[in-house]
Amino acid sequence: MKATLNPHLVLRPVVPATDSAMLHRWVTEERARFWGMLERSVEEVEEIYTYIDEQEHLSAHLVCWDGEPRALFQTYDPAVDEIGQFYDRRPGDVGVHLLIGPGRRPDGFSQALFSHLASWVFSDPSVQRIVLEPDVRNEKSLSLMNRLQASRGPRAELPDKTAQFAFVERADWTAPG
Numbered sequence: 748m749k750a751t752l753n754p755h756l757v758l759r760p761v762v763p764a765t766d767s768a769m770l771h772r773w774v775t776e777e778r779a780r781f782w783g784m785l786e787r788s789v790e791e792v793e794e795i796y797t798y799i800d801e802q803e804h805l806s807a808h809l810v811c812w813d814g815e816p817r818a819l820f821q822t823y824d825p826a827v828d829e830i831g832q833f834y835d836r837r838p839g840d841v842g843v844h845l846l847i848g849p850g851r852r853p854d855g856f857s858q859a860l861f862s863h864l865a866s867w868v869f870s871d872p873s874v875q876r877i878v879l880e881p882d883v884r885n886e887k888s889l890s891l892m893n894r895l896q897a898s899r900g901p902r903a904e905l906p907d908k909t910a911q912f913a914f915v916e917r918a919d920w921t922a923p924g
Contacts, residue, residue, distance in 0.1 A: 761807040767793035833903035839875030
């Protein structure tokens with residue numbers, strides 16, 4: 748898959764004080780159950796994203812299509828985050844989480860989103876591999892791994908889920924074709 752950036756898509760950092768009400772609506776819908784925040788209050792969502800904002804190894808961004816928030820994209824450093832103890836981490840790994848917001852999506856949104864996000868992550872030359880670790884019950888995320896041409900790694904029992912690790916290598920992402 749070729750790396751491309753889409754002019755309709757822009758990432759902007761989550762601003763907990765102003766974005767928490769919208770994020771709360773997103774993360775408390777049944778469709779977002781794998782996000783693990785169904786029972787959280789608006790205040791708790793704001794606290795969580797304030798914490799993320801304060802950490803060097805974490806980031807949270809809203810993905811906007813023509814200025815309208817459409818997805819939540821988070822990154823983490825597996826060398827610091829506890830997830831790194833559940834797989835064979837390498838220098839240059841970056842873990843990602845994606846939650847697509849509710850509502851109708853513009854034509855071509857999903858493919859543009861996946862390509863844009865991977866290209867954005869790989870725009871940092873130190874990143875060598877994107878790490879995915881969805882819950883094995885999350886069929887949509889497992890399908891996404893295939894669309895991203897991710898290679899499957901091990902399954903691991905985490906405290907809150909059974910994760911299916913998968914990896915997108917820089918060399919595979921930027922390969923012609």
